[in-house]
Amino acid sequence: MTEKTIKVDYIARVEGQGAISIDITKYGKVENLQFKIFEPPRFFESFLVGRKYDEVMELTSRICGICPVAHQITALRAVENAMGIVISNQTRDLRKLMAISARIFRVMFSACIF
């Protein structure tokens, strides 16, 4: 039997465009979990076809305003893999640094505001 239901109508972490509902039994067992994303689709995969390789990083950073750096670096790696480019250690370290600092910002931001 469901004893407790946790229901969040919109999750701020995903810009308010997701919802979660969890049903928990008396013994703490999760009986039912529903995670909804009702963000309208934007079809990045579709319109990136036919764009030039150096535009991809800029366009994909607009996938998410909270974590643009992650999308940017991932796109960069995808392009490099496709073209067989090997980056130097320094470049890799700098990117890591950037990714980590973006993550720190994101976590700090979530901790402070929400």
Place this chain on the structure above:
Amino acid sequence: MAKKPKIGVFKLTGCAGCQMEIFRMEDEFLDLIKLFDISYWKMAKRDNDDKDLDIALIEGGISTPWEIEEIKCIRKNTKFLVAFGDCAIGGCIPSIRNWIPQMESEEIVYPDPSKICSTKVHGIGEYVKVDAELKGCPPHRKTILELLKSALLKIRPRLRQHPVCVECKFQGNACLITSNKLPCMGPVISGGCGAICPTLGRICEGCFGPMSNPNASALANIFRDIGLNDEDIKRKFRKYSGMSPEFRLEAGH
């Protein structure tokens, strides 16, 4: 003190980057929220009320039927409606897909497109009257503050739409088009960013949308002279503001 103005921040088809820009005003944020009664802002608070708003900042374009309903509802409940960022003005980057048949897009991305209910992306101005536009992807915090302060003082905000070139000259940059033969969008793109990219030696990509009265065809001809082909030029204009009437011809309509 008079009653605080009620403000609402809404998100439609966008990335939340514009809302983040408000959060990221570290120095001013706490002062700012004291001046307004934040009535609706899903990203920042739990209990939201979208009735009788003084100001509504709308982020994102319109791409689903219920978003049309939502924006009309917001318009009804709001005195002063602001298109907040390029997506709300003209669809911004998601609008690149407007040139691809909708069915094709859906088939590329989703295994079962029958579950998807989506249309081409348009700015909110397509459906409701917009009182002010904050350009940018995302808008610069200075312009956001300028608009909000002007709203409090009940004066017209100073939102200039001069080209990026003006800000480049303020910074003392060499022109990337004439000195380096690079295809910079600066001469037709609205400033407000402080010419960040050209100052760092990168060309302007155009994220603030068209300036006031731009000469897009002349810039396209200059690009052709630099050595870009028609496809390149089309891609350049079909990026942040391909849907805007100023760039439509160059973006391939």
Place this chain on the structure above:
Amino acid sequence: MASYIIDKKDLKILLDKFLKEFKVYGPIKPGLDSSVDEIKSIDDLHLEYKSTIISPKKFFLPPKDTLFEFKIQKGNYEIKEIVNDEKFILFGLHPCDVNAILKLDEFFSGKFKDKYYQNRRKNSIIIALNCTQPGENSFCKSMNAGPFLYKGYDILLTDIDTKYLIEIGSDKGKKIIQGLKLNIASKNDLLKKEKKCKLANKKIKKILDPNWLPKLAEENLDHEIWIDLGERGGVAGSFPCLSCGSCSLVCPTCYCYDIYDTVDLSLKNGSRVRELDSCQLLEYGQVALGGNFRKDRKDRIRHWMFCKFGAAAGSKNSSCVGCGRCIRVCPSKIDITKVAKSLWRKK
């Protein structure tokens, strides 16, 4: 006043003396894309520069300048004026730029005196450098503004091979080199300068007759060249105007500005800011209720060119000094001399 000479390698002595007493600004890069910025030692100074991107008017009329700060307290206004009293030297200005400053002087100390400008002007010392290598875009000779300078300087340098000829133009200039042991220039040195002047004059390829420029403007208000320039194919190999405002912002004699107030979030403290404006922008001609005097691009480019030809505001003298910055900076390759010549020819 007497003339002196200094070996090029001894220029450090001169500069070090200036650095002790003043802030010194000079060209910091060689070539055409130089800029006038702060000089800390002789290594920063590149006197062989050809032109700067932004003209030295930025020292007298900064792109963004806070005029005063205000506070509202209990219904009263409290105003604090921002006065910049820094004394500075502009080192190595070319004759065209010095002449441009003289033209700005006329504007800012006419009927209405602009004290912010005048204050900065009063605190400045101009050490000019005669231009021995004029660039391909320069037409200063036609505008009587170069390549050699005859007025407006405190000290004038001329490159004469291994030495610089130093001429004093004012008491200010005399005062700042007091105490330095400089050799008096010989007759031979002065002859060398004349020779250099002739050589520099020969290098200038763009020639105009400035006398017909204001008339040209008056007679051609409705010429089709303006439509070409604004909307159609451009003039004499150029593209149509983008109205990006670059030409007027780099121009050493363009002085138009905009004034506005900003307040902080308390809505009680603020400042009044003067920002450089450009007649090429749509907002420039805009008035209350959305009216606009120059809605069309062709009207704006025409207005700017007429202003440079010398027909604006009832003036009879050209406000152009022929530095060629607008020609170099224009992405559309619009050349004001070519436009003037086309107008003259099509008359």
